[in-house]
Amino acid sequence: MLRKRVIPCLDVRGGRLVKGINFESLRDCGDPVDAATRYAADGADEIVWLNIAAGEESWTALLRAVERAAETVDVPLCVGGGVSGTAQGRELLLAGADKISVNTAPLDRPALIAELADRFGSQCVVVAIDAARRNGGWQAHASGGRRPTGRDAVAWAREAAELGAGELLVTSIDSDGTHRGYDLQLLRAICKAVRVPVIASGGAGQPADITAALETGASAALAASIFHDGTYPIHELKREVAACGLPIRI
Amino acid sequence: MIDYGAGNLRSLRAAFERLGATVQVSGDPAVVAGAERLVLPGVGAAAPAMAALRSRGLDRTLGASTAPLMGVCLGMQLLFGHSDEGNVDGLGLLAGNVTAIDWAERVPHMGWNDVVGDGPPAVCYFAHSFAVDCDDLLVAARTSIDGRQVPAVVRSGRLSGVQFHPEKSASDGRRMLERWLAA
Numbered sequence: 001m002l003r004k005r006v007i008p009c010l011d012v013r014g015g016r017l018v019k020g021i022n023f024e025s026l027r028d029c030g031d032p033v034d035a036a037t038r039y040a041a042d043g044a045d046e047i048v049w050l051n052i053a054a055g056e057e058s059w060t061a062l063l064r065a066v067e068r069a070a071e072t073v074d075v076p077l078c079v080g081g082g083v084s085g086t087a088q089g090r091e092l093l094l095a096g097a098d099k100i101s102v103n104t105a106p107l108d109r110p111a112l113i114a115e116l117a118d119r120f121g122s123q124c125v126v127v128a129i130d131a132a133r134r135n136g137g138w139q140a141h142a143s144g145g146r147r148p149t150g151r152d153a154v155a156w157a158r159e160a161a162e163l164g165a166g167e168l169l170v171t172s173i174d175s176d177g178t179h180r181g182y183d184l185q186l187l188r189a190i191c192k193a194v195r196v197p198v199i200a201s202g203g204a205g206q207p208a209d210i211t212a213a214l215e216t217g218a219s220a221a222l223a224a225s226i227f228h229d230g231t232y233p234i235h236e237l238k239r240e241v242a243a244c245g246l247p248i249r250i
Numbered sequence: 251m252i253d254y255g256a257g258n259l260r261s262l263r264a265a266f267e268r269l270g271a272t273v274q275v276s277g278d279p280a281v282v283a284g285a286e287r288l289v290l291p292g293v294g295a296a297a298p299a300m301a302a303l304r305s306r307g308l309d310r311t312l313g314a315s316t317a318p319l320m321g322v323c324l325g326m327q328l329l330f331g332h333s334d335e336g337n338v339d340g341l342g343l344l345a346g347n348v349t350a351i352d353w354a355e356r357v358p359h360m361g362w363n364d365v366v367g368d369g370p371p372a373v374c375y376f377a378h379s380f381a382v383d384c385d386d387l388l389v390a391a392r393t394s395i396d397g398r399q400v401p402a403v404v405r406s407g408r409l410s411g412v413q414f415h416p417e418k419s420a421s422d423g424r425r426m427l428e429r430w431l432a433a
Contacts, residue, residue: 001363001364001394002359002361002362002363002395003361003362003363003373004361005361005362040420045361045362045375067260070258070260070261070264071260071261071264072264073261074261074265074417074418074419074420074421074423074424075375075418075419075420076375076377076415076418093258093293094258094260095260096258096260096261097258098258098261098377098415098418118295119294120293120294121293121294121295121324122358122379123358123360123377123378123379124293124294166358166360166377166379167358167360195355195356195357196356196357196358197356197358197360197361219356219360219361220361249362249373
């Protein structure tokens, strides 16, 4: 039976692992390759790296880090942040990423999704959707959640899947950072609207939140701080989720 | 390891190197013809992959070779005949076709799933939207998608194929590669 995945997300800047404190100061937290290798050994089903830096120098440092990760990380690695065309997607895949994630670029130019899928296959293309509640629905945001686009998030999810996205990474802007659980209604709405796998993101505070997210129909749950601050080692969290009857790789 | 311009070869290469194998990545038919063992990787779509193999003459090299050959993911699908993905003919080294798994609840079939067959039970990482449809005699292990069985490992003489990504399947994947190298 296909297992539900638990995915730690790491913020990477200039090839280094960083953690934000209230979006203001970023702390250098070491080598993202070391962290990814540790998480993989602890039972992570997949790793996501989010490149939060702009600029060529950071991009090159990111590629070098992806190359090193491909040598040691023996679970899939998805890398996103700053991919605006097929050229950057190709660079990441050749460096050793298994999937690339795009967010803002396809909101400005949806055809990018089809270009990436045709070139590299749908299984490589993750479309990240940052959604915030508005008027009883959800609105898709661009630029790391800062720019509302006027697009309905569920309609955008459907369009992204039709264009060839192999997976959707759905983050609730309202829940992100609250540690009070995922936006389950958003997840249900999107899981119902599309047939591609959905990764839940934003709001995990405890294992029960991950269980609830996976029960909406989501194929995977992503979290950051609950893993990074050491509150829940991944293997322990997965055991708790499995104890609730969900198919989990132990 | 056959390089025909497909994407990520680095992690597959590293997985073999961690097991002590010496890996040469090459798209040169002369180098491929002289290899002790061959790995046909595959990321991307069937039609461009077959076009790339044919343009380098690698389809003939692989057909004529007597070395053990393992296809990985798309590389496994390319060992067979017709593929519905891009409506293209594969290498035709094994009898069978490749069809869409559009009957599954969610496509692609993405994530960790059981591999049950002639080896020890394993849980491996899959990422595919098409699957091989072939005679049971070729199927060494299966996985189950929404209650339907699809080939996860195929084997016939020197040829074998894995639908999952052993290089991304943690220790279970490592053991699969180990067994292939030892066989």
